[in-house]
Amino acid sequence: MVSCPECEAQVMVPSPVHTHDILECDECRMELEVLSVSPMVLGLAPEVEEDWGE
Amino acid sequence: MITEGSVAVVASRVRGEERRIFEALQRRGVEYVHLDSRTLWTFCDTTQTRWPAVLNREIGYERAVTVARTLEAFGAAVINSAAATEICGDKWRTTLALCKAGLPVPRTALACTPDAAQTALDAIGYPAVIKPLTGSWGRLVTLVRDRQMAETVLEYVAAMPAPQSRLVYVQEMIGHGGRDIRAIVVNGEVLGTIYRRSEGWRTNLARGAIAEYCPLTPELNKLASSAAAAVKADIAGVDLIEDDDGRILVLEVNHGVEFAGFQYAMRDRVDVANEIVDCLLERLVHGVER
Numbered sequence: 001m002v003s004c005p006e007c008e009a010q011v012m013v014p015s016p017v018h019t020h021d022i023l024e025c026d027e028c029r030m031e032l033e034v035l036s037v038s039p040m041v042l043g044l045a046p047e048v049e050e051d052w053g054e
Numbered sequence: 055m056i057t058e059g060s061v062a063v064v065a066s067r068v069r070g071e072e073r074r075i076f077e078a079l080q081r082r083g084v085e086y087v088h089l090d091s092r093t094l095w096t097f098c099d100t101t102q103t104r105w106p107a108v109l110n111r112e113i114g115y116e117r118a119v120t121v122a123r124t125l126e127a128f129g130a131a132v133i134n135s136a137a138a139t140e141i142c143g144d145k146w147r148t149t150l151a152l153c154k155a156g157l158p159v160p161r162t163a164l165a166c167t168p169d170a171a172q173t174a175l176d177a178i179g180y181p182a183v184i185k186p187l188t189g190s191w192g193r194l195v196t197l198v199r200d201r202q203m204a205e206t207v208l209e210y211v212a213a214m215p216a217p218q219s220r221l222v223y224v225q226e227m228i229g230h231g232g233r234d235i236r237a238i239v240v241n242g243e244v245l246g247t248i249y250r251r252s253e254g255w256r257t258n259l260a261r262g263a264i265a266e267y268c269p270l271t272p273e274l275n276k277l278a279s280s281a282a283a284a285v286k287a288d289i290a291g292v293d294l295i296e297d298d299d300g301r302i303l304v305l306e307v308n309h310g311v312e313f314a315g316f317q318y319a320m321r322d323r324v325d326v327a328n329e330i331v332d333c334l335l336e337r338l339v340h341g342v343e344r
Contacts, residue, residue, distance in 0.1 A: 018068065018073070018076075020065075020066075020067070020068040020088070020090060021068055021073070022067065022068065022069065045067075046066070046067070046092075049114055050188075050189060051114050051115035051116050051143075051188050051189065052113045052114055052115075052189070052190065053113070053115065053143075053188070053189050053190020053191060053193075053308075053310070054190045054191070054291055054308035054309070054310050054311055054312050
């Protein structure tokens, strides 16, 4: 478990987890990006940009 | 010999698809480098690439094209190529390529201003659809039911700040009965087809549509493989739609195909990530000239 950088709720981290994986906080529903695995650091995932897509 | 760092995967966002590709590379014993495009920079006089084969999974269109163009300039074989990415990322260029290849597409027009778009819409008839040239997931795609609604939507288009946003792509509305078809093509081979069913008029899985297995017919096979070839894409998600007369039309081709829903609907009929890795390794062996 690690704290959500937005609301400080505890976020369950799946195993295995990799750098840049996207997680979601169950409390505030923010998308979070795994910035580092060891130590575990979460940041807010980038917002969707206009030219994102398939 | 596949050495450490021979293969790179460019991605700024690791979705389920990228994770499956990484796992497929690991299963094959391929040492790969994940390049986060948000951290990339280079000098202009670089003469040699560190990665002979690159899979471009960058989610942002502008960054995807720039990274592909740059790595190709340094000698890398990039999948999809910059040329294919440029075509697929622009709906109008895609439509032109499909038309040039003689493929059936909905009646479509590009207008250089919102005023001209009104004339084009009147010529196409209502209902019609206005789409942004770039973007995905059905975002900002607008169903225009009549002329009055068109005037209102085009007023908003005219107020958009970016000049590109004021180029208006308009298309006849195809009555599709709540479903379209997605094919995935890798290295010229159609891996399969799925239906995307929706209660709304947009059938993007990103908007909640349901993915269901669709048997691959010879007609779908030919249309999908021809569409991928028309835009020069090694890896392509081809969207097809069946009109009220049963005619199948090609809607668009996606260069950075998302395949989680496709894989779910196809079950164990195909392993998309594995096929993508096969394609990448083939390019590693054969290089840019294939």
